[in-house]
């Protein structure tokens with residue numbers, strides 16, 4: 003009987019934990035009880051960039067990484083953080099489940115790193131801007147200091163909107179919003195809630211400018227130790243668990259927004275996304291080219307997916 | 310001031326019987342390096358805050374700070390081996406004399422050389438994987454930080470060999486009692502707990 | 504025992520064996536990790552070496568060099584004596600006056616430096632000779648100075664609090680403020696003890712208002728350092744690292760030019776010595792985090808949950824007493840920072856089980872470990888102060904025994920009366936202790 007180490011940096015009671023549980027049950031079933039996983043949630047074995055290192059060295063068998071953090075290993079994975087490449091949630095869900103997008107993503111990972119491969123994509127939903135005020139259109143970000151993820155792509159887009167991008171660890175965002183060191187921050191609704199940022203930035207605006215996507219790594223060491231049949235169990239388990247997890251994660255996201263509204267957060271849905279899209283669209287192309295050829299092709303495939 | 314006055318001011322005087330005078334310039338160079346790394350660390354933190362206040366954020370500042378900090382820790386950690394500054398749970402060897410003393414001190418230095426060897430070889434392998442991983446946002450390979458580990462390992466190995474060889478040649482026990490209290494005020498025996 | 508449990512036992516045993524064979528803690532930890540990984544697992548040792556790096560790649564730890572540099576500047580530029588002169592004017596006239604001066608000076612210097620070692624050296628080298636002249640037994644002085652210096656690890660800034668916050672995800676600012684009253688309680692406890700049991704010393708007349716004013720004027724500039732550190736953390740915009748940097752900038756740009764301009768040519772030495780100092784604890788942090796990672800990988804978290812559930816209580820006070828006893832024992836055999844890192848999963852499980860406030864838990868752990876700095880066998884601060892006093896450790900230890908009462912009382916009080924810890928953070932950093940703003944209107948609600 004073999005127990006695989008399966009690590010991520012979210013608490014167990016999240017979409018990631020649901021995925022791990024589903025994965026475990028299905029894997030046991032397909033393997034007739036021979037295979038199972040031991041889940042290490044909550045960054046027990048490290049933060050995402052460290053987990054990415056350890057799956058590549060073969061020290062952890064499975065790791066969930068956001069595509070944003072995957073770009074510390076394969077910078078072209080940053081293509082999934084380009085702004086406004088997903089039209090809406092239906093398009094997002096369809097794109098991350100799309101076979102040709104996944105095939106190309108797996109190929110990109112295989113071609114650009116060693117020691118681990120990707121089983122495929124997933125998503126937690128869209129990121130939104132939050133502040134003490136509504137973000138009605140791109141003009142509302144002009145001259146505003148906004149905390150962004152530390153990548154060149156984010157710097158490029160938010161600068162183009164006229165905002166001043168600032169990098170800081172997530173733990174510092176609360177007081178920075180409180181004291182005005184930053185005016186705006188952006189994240190998924192669950193993080194916004196878990197970090198209590200709503201206390202100091204009570205208006206959540208549905209900018210939905212980019213998605214929080216992720217994928218599942220498996221180490222080459224684990225993969226190559228398996229027979230073709232066993233490898234088939236793993237991929238089938240992944241497809242099964244992901245199929246259940248993507249809608250579940252989006253539902254978690256909606257539930258997070260609902261509970262925030264209950265707590266008195268203003269959820270502003272009337273964002274003029276087109277004012278952002280007009281600026282972002284030409285930059286999508288430029289940034290994909292800066293990232294590399296796979297990024298360009300993935301952008302093309304994502305655009306072609308019809309919801 | 311000259312090298313002689315500066316080095317007299319900063320070189321450690323603990324356990325001189327275990328040292329090669331020829332390595333004193335290396336200790337001195339490492340001290341200077343650590344001081345510069347701390348100064349660089351201070352400046353990059355300062356610049357980070359200053360540019361942020363001026364609304365022209367220096368987006369790579371945190372990578373610079375981290376670089377100075379990490380190299381400072383590993384170089385200082387290696388330096389601490391030569392200076393005998395590292396915190397110990399017990400001074401067991403000092404309880405004994407003669408052969409037992411030599412045996413314990415030899416064992417300690419052999420383990421240290423083993424650890425140093427592991428830091429050099431496995432740290433080097435880790436350094437190689439660091440070319441496939443990048444610091445955000447500059448996309449600098451994280452190997453530039455990982456490199457500090459094998460380098461520290463090499464220095465630690467050198468300083469441990471120094472102790473072992475000199476201990477066997479001149480004996481491990483300190484020839485005279487500890488320097489008088491206050492002789493090394495600026496560098497108190499460090500500890501790992503505050 | 505499962506294979507993993509065997510591996511955990513071997514790893515801990517190997518670490519203690521090497522540690523007590525006299526190997527530096529940092530390297531005993533690394534050796535134990537490497538040997539166990541190679542024999543019991545198929546982990547790559549290379550990535551465990553990477554864990555040394557991951558362990559110090561924590562934002563909060565970046566504060567440590569600055570707080571050590573400030574302490575180094577104070578001592579090396581001879582600014583500490585000005586602080587001591589002020590405490591002389593405040594409490595020097597009491598019975599056993601110099602002993603009171605020690606306690607209060609330790610508290611004040613502890614508000615500038617994050618390290619009890621620095622406190623011991625700064626206060627000990629100035630006051631130890633003076634105490635000897637006035638007829639205090641050197642062993643008594645050594646015990647008192649060591650006990651006083653432990654305060655530096657409780658009151659802000661504190662390296663222990665920084666590491667605890669970094670590893671345990673608790674607010675460093677909250678831990679800083681939470682430790683202030685316990686630190687003050689230890690200071691007062693030491694004064695009470697000295698009043699009744701210290702040598703009478705030379706009775707001095709009370710300082711005149713003029714003398715007090717002169718002493719205050721001499722000390723007011725360095726006294727701004729704690730104000731800057733605490734003020735900037737309370738201000739909220741600033742991380743502990745930036746607060747430390749602000750203190751360094753203040754010391755370089757204001758303090759030195761006014762108080763000791765001639766010292767500037769010694770600055771390179773101060774930077775070099777501070778750099779050597781900060782690397783030492785952080786090397787141990789690096790080794791301990793590789794050790795902690797191995798514990799987690801071997802399933803330590805689940806084993807710990809098993810023990811914790813075996814405790815059979817969810818009473819917060821019982822759990823806190825359990826934690827205090829655990830850390831008293833562990834702190835006797837292990838050094839403070841590695842103890843925090845390695846045992847953090849236990850702390851967090853217990854915290855959840857008893858619904859203990861994270862800052863309350865952290866301060867209890869920190870005060871207990873600060874006490875461990877003066878208990879045998881590895882009472883590092885007592886060791887240092889007895890060597891400064893030139894007395895055998897055993898004699899200083901005997902003089903310390905009655906002082907332990909002070910610590911036991913303080914630890915019990917902060918467990919039984921959580922407000923002694925939580926009062927300050929609730930008022931000044933409410934969010935750090937889990938308070939949330941009232942939905943409508945001002946103020947906070949604290950659970």
Ligand code: NA
Pocket residue numbers: 612613614615616617618654655656657658659660661
């Ligand atoms: Na302190």
Ligand code: NA
Pocket residue numbers: 834835836874875876877878879880881882883
């Ligand atoms: Na102790």
